[in-house]
Amino acid sequence: VLKGGIHKDGRYLCNGTTKIGLTTDFPLYVSSTGDDTTGDGSQAKPFRQISKAISMIPRDMCGFNVTINVSAGNYNAFTANYLKNGVLSFIFSGTPTITGATLFNHCDTVHLYGNVNFTYNTHRTSIWVAAITFSNVRDAAYWSGTMTCTGIRNTSGNTTNSRGIDCRNNTKFTGNFDSSFLKVVNCEQGLCVEQNSSVYFHTITNSGCNIAI
Secondary structure (H helix, E strand, O other), rough: OOOOHHHEOEEEEEOEEEEEEEEEEEEEEEOOOOOOOOOOOOOOOOOOOOOHHHHOOOOOOOOOOOOEEOOOOEEEEEEEEEEEEOOOOEOOOOEEEOOOOOOOOEOOEEEEOOOOOOOOOOOOOOOOOOEEEEEEEEEEEEEEEEEEEEEOOOOOOOOOOOOEEEEEOOEEEEEEEEEEEEEOOOOOEEEEEEOOOEEEEOOOEEEEEOOOO
């Protein structure tokens, strides 16, 4: 037991039953054959959804790092919110597809490796929605691999405000110099960089977007 009743429980610092910090680096695993109820995030018993893996990470990472390994398959979008003092990494294998509006918000450092598809396919008229958004990722968002961001454009009888990738609020997104590829497909806006943010990719390609960048 540490000061104030805080104690160590394996990889976590806890206050009672509440996880408040980390005590070590560790990996988590997500698979299309996993289970969010019976799984524990290990390689032998992976979770089914990325959001479940995110829920296992306390906001204060205490200088430690978590790597989420995502295998091929289809997954729901997720939100990573206010994860501080550590590196949150994703390793994508087999080009998984993540559908919905994925958001990284107020995270210190996010690293992504491998090939992945982010897809947003719901008509929305009131606000701009991106397949993936980085907001207030202040230290760095880093990418190595091929990221394909697919939106949905205006069609007969429907309007939409769809972006492929949105970097905002002081986000610094830096791709690997030799191997960071962004593909934006079928969006009203492919890549949006705003509010004092900066983006670097080795190669950006556009297919079917009304506005590429």
